[in-house]
Amino acid sequence: MSFSFSITPLSGGPPATNPRRGSSKSGSRKSSIDPTKLLRMDRSSFVPGDDKFNILFIGAGNIMFGSPEGPWNHSFRLEHKLGPRLKVVALVDPATERAAAVLQQKCESFVKSAYEHTRVCKDLDEFVNTMTKEEYPKAVIIGSPPMFRGSTLSGRDIEVQILKKFPGIALFVEKPVATGPFEELKDAFEVAKAIDSSGNICSVGYMLRYLKAVQMMKKTIEVNKLRVMATIARYACAYESIAKPDWWDKSKSAGPVIEQGTHFCDLSRYFGGEVDISTVAAHSLEWYEEAGKLGGIVIDEEKIEPENRIPRITSATWKYESGAVGTFTHCVVLKGHDYSCELEVFADGYQMKLVNPYVQPVLHIRRPGSDLEETYRFPDDDPFFSEISVFIDNIEDIEEDPETATMLSSYEDACKTYELTWAIRLASEKSRKSYQPPAQA
Structure with missing residues (x-):
């Protein structure tokens, strides 16, 4: 099984600038957050508004929909942050049966309105080629396995393809940004340059920074x-x-x-x-x-x-x-x-x-x-909710309110963490004793 994203040009769609936001970047904000502003999910009201908030999900796994192994579950936090405004326009995953199953569970719950029109697509190309103007996403949550993203190589360049096909879209990317071979580390930094040059909002899910x-x-x-x-x-x-x-x-x-x-x-x-x-x-x-x-x-x-x-x-x-x-x-x-x-x-x-x-x-x-x-x-404390909440607040920050909390991990910053972890692995492998297979009897 692999995530394959072959893209054809997209016609139409909203302008590159989000009409609900100003044009300045949030980079001028502080690199920290007043801890009193990090509210628990049950004490935070959803973002008001009459307009729909379209989101595209990439990946139907545990990080997106939760599991017994841990507290991660982005869909759950988005439902509480956006309330009835949330509309998941599509769920992209080559495991279409699994994707359909998790959507069925959502449609049988109180958040049905967010998922009742969600389409399952085996790849991004399928969504792009069949998307209507009403389905154009405002944000994309990238939760596919890291081995299938964070690269400039065809089939693993989902971030770059999204930037090309959805101008102005905000990206939330899971960590680590990639798990490809060391030789491709430079590709992750190329992705970071593309994101930075686009001016698009982008946050990487290092949630512990939000504790x-x-x-x-x-x-x-x-x-x-x-x-x-x-x-x-x-x-x-x-x-x-x-x-x-x-x-x-x-x-x-x-x-x-x-x-x-x-x-x-x-x-x-x-x-x-x-x-x-x-x-x-x-x-x-x-x-x-x-x-x-x-x-x-x-x-x-x-x-x-x-x-x-x-x-x-x-x-x-x-x-x-x-x-x-x-x-x-x-x-x-x-x-x-x-x-x-x-x-x-x-x-x-x-x-x-x-x-x-x-x-x-x-x-x-x-x-x-x-x-x-x-x-x-x-x-x-729920840092998963805080990182999602800050991400949405930056998208919705119409007047660029300086009190709006900054996103704490950019894609380039995440690449530097990825670089450090690779340096640790390589240094440990260089210093280890070589493996000697047991002698044959």
């Missing part, structure tokens, strides 16, 4: 005019609950640092700034080493070629361009369901430690003048 705890950390740094000295990140996944064979195969997922650890590499960059990629060093514990043997893998790893099996531990260090130091350790080690994740940020006199950001974030802050930690808890 209230993260924005409180940012505010502490800004108010006290601090210079970050070090970031220390740790990501330990519960591998026993990961049942996707592709995740265990580097040739398909690009490995756990790129596919999963990307969130904490991104948060590290969000606080530490630009990374000097030439300084990245890393080591790994591999599956074939004695300490790397795991007893709770739920897939048959023997079906994966030995060179494509993932490392159990990856530990990396680097220098930021500011001179600060960053470290990141990714662990495939825990059983059960819950992950264990922490990020520490150090500045002169300050230690800020973010714990358990995916479920119930807790922030510990030690400040000058006291050896005691202050503890802040953020129950029921």
Whole structure:
């Protein structure tokens, strides 16, 4: 199965400029958000208006419609943000039966009006060639697997094709931006240039940047005019609950640092700034080493070629361009369901430690003048809703209100995180011991 997007020219459609918006970019806004403005979904009213808000969905998987494995579900957040204005004009996915099934579930619920006219299309070409002017989308949510996007190559250049065929459309793109081979890293930056040149709104789904705890950390740094000295990140996944064979195969997922650890590499960059990629060093514990043997893998790893099996531990260090130091350790080690994740940020006199950001974030802050930690808890915070809410607010920002929150991850910024994760993987592979197949009896 693959996502193939062969495009024919589109005639007609709205003008390149969204008539509900001004022409200036949101880049002039701050790179952080007042945490008091990040409202929970149940305390936020939907965006008012009599007009329809047409959205095109790319991908019918878990990130778009949810799963028991995690809190992601973009359709659910859009339904609450836009209310009865939401109209999903099409769902593009080559797995048309799965797409039809999730739409059927939506049409049997209270959000029927958003999906009752949604068309299932096997590829973007089918939607473009059959689209009416009334179906022209205002935004597109790109949730297809990263191996099928983030490139300039035909069949994997969905972002570029959307820019060509839908002038003025806003893009929300899932992360990581791609999981292609390292040789194609430069292509992702070419996509970033195309998006930036278009002037279109674009947000990438690094939702942890939208946590209230993260924005409180940012505010502490800004108010006290601090210079970050070090970031220390740790990501330990519960591998026993990961049942996707592709995740265990580097040739398909690009490995756990790129596919999963990307969130904490991104948060590290969000606080530490630009990374000097030439300084990245890393080591790994591999599956074939004695300490790397795991007893709770739920897939048959023997079906994966030995060179494509993932490392159990990856530990990396680097220098930021500011001179600060960053470290990141990714662990495939825990059983059960819950992950264990922490990020520490150090500045002169300050230690800020973010714990358990995916479920119930807790922030510990030690400040000058006291050896005691202050503890802040953020129950029921929903960064998935916050990132969608900010995205829609920027589209609807008719007068370019300076109080409208900025989107926190551009496509180019996401490419730099992607570059860092690739640098970590390559450095760890360079330093590892070579695999020696067992001798034949």
